[in-house]
Amino acid sequence: MIWQTSRFSIDLGSPRVMGIVNVTPDSFSDGGRHGSLAGALRHCEQLLKEGAHILDVGGESTRPGSPPVPLDEELARVVPLVRDAVSLGVPISVDTYKPEVMQAVLDLGADIVNDIWALRQPGAAAVVAGHPRCGVCLMHMHGEPLTMQTALMNGDIGPQVLSFLEHSALSIQALGVEKNRIVLDPGVGFGKTVPQNFSLLANQSMLLAGGYPLLVGWSRKSSLGAVTGLDVEHRMVPSVAAAMLAVERGASVVRVHDVRETVAALAVWSAAQAGS
Numbered sequence: 001m002i003w004q005t006s007r008f009s010i011d012l013g014s015p016r017v018m019g020i021v022n023v024t025p026d027s028f029s030d031g032g033r034h035g036s037l038a039g040a041l042r043h044c045e046q047l048l049k050e051g052a053h054i055l056d057v058g059g060e061s062t063r064p065g066s067p068p069v070p071l072d073e074e075l076a077r078v079v080p081l082v083r084d085a086v087s088l089g090v091p092i093s094v095d096t097y098k099p100e101v102m103q104a105v106l107d108l109g110a111d112i113v114n115d116i117w118a119l120r121q122p123g124a125a126a127v128v129a130g131h132p133r134c135g136v137c138l139m140h141m142h143g144e145p146l147t148m149q150t151a152l153m154n155g156d157i158g159p160q161v162l163s164f165l166e167h168s169a170l171s172i173q174a175l176g177v178e179k180n181r182i183v184l185d186p187g188v189g190f191g192k193t194v195p196q197n198f199s200l201l202a203n204q205s206m207l208l209a210g211g212y213p214l215l216v217g218w219s220r221k222s223s224l225g226a227v228t229g230l231d232v233e234h235r236m237v238p239s240v241a242a243a244m245l246a247v248e249r250g251a252s253v254v255r256v257h258d259v260r261e262t263v264a265a266l267a268v269w270s271a272a273q274a275g276s
Helices: 037-049 071-085 099-107 124-129 157-173 194-202 204-208 222-228 236-248 259-275
Strands: 002-004 009-011 016-022 054-058 092-095 112-115 135-139 182-185 253-256
Touching: 016 037, 016 259, 037 054, 037 071, 054 071, 054 112, 071 092, 071 099, 092 099, 099 112, 099 124, 112 124, 124 157, 135 157, 157 182, 157 194, 157 204, 194 204, 194 222, 194 236, 222 236, 236 253, 236 259, 253 259
Parallel strands: 016 054, 016 253, 054 092, 092 112, 112 135, 135 182
Antiparallel strands: 002 009
């Protein structure tokens, strides 16, 4: 299976690791650590040395309770980094829901729009549909970051998540976006309880029914802290374990902070697959 993006046709025959590059002061795990352009570029280069296949740049925290970031501030955080990062030789994804940011980074050569709102913001779908090749990740989110953990989903959420994602994918295809440009993300932690998140993991293979690749992000999430009792800075091991379980259940891309450790775990998984 191929994920078509602006400059790269990403082979998803093997699981791919997306390294997280937050240029925010308030992200739940690493906010403020890579605030300067030079620091963010060093982090990009370090993640590539550790084996990242894709880099995901974000200029607005989407942790529960986080307020929106003004457009000009997000552009000031993201645009200078993307301008330099597109020369690193790997696909560059940008985590944003603002159509103006999407257009700016795509104009610079970014490869993927990674949208927690699944292109529901006015104008966002038109930006992606207006690009001839860019990849897009459509994520399921119940509610919005500011309030999503106060009004959680009810019932069996698997069918609800699948229905939303398939509808979102079909909507963007109706605007002319080819299916091979689309990847889906179940949105671990976005308006879901701890048991619901783990139910999604346990039953993740059902989300493959529509034939779209899955991108899954468990890295350092609060649900891992809830079941292990570990603070966010100590969640590397459960994060890698969750990523491997996601891959085992069909995820094509895992979005992670701990690239080196995830790549090493994938090497073991791949060796076991080859020997089976």
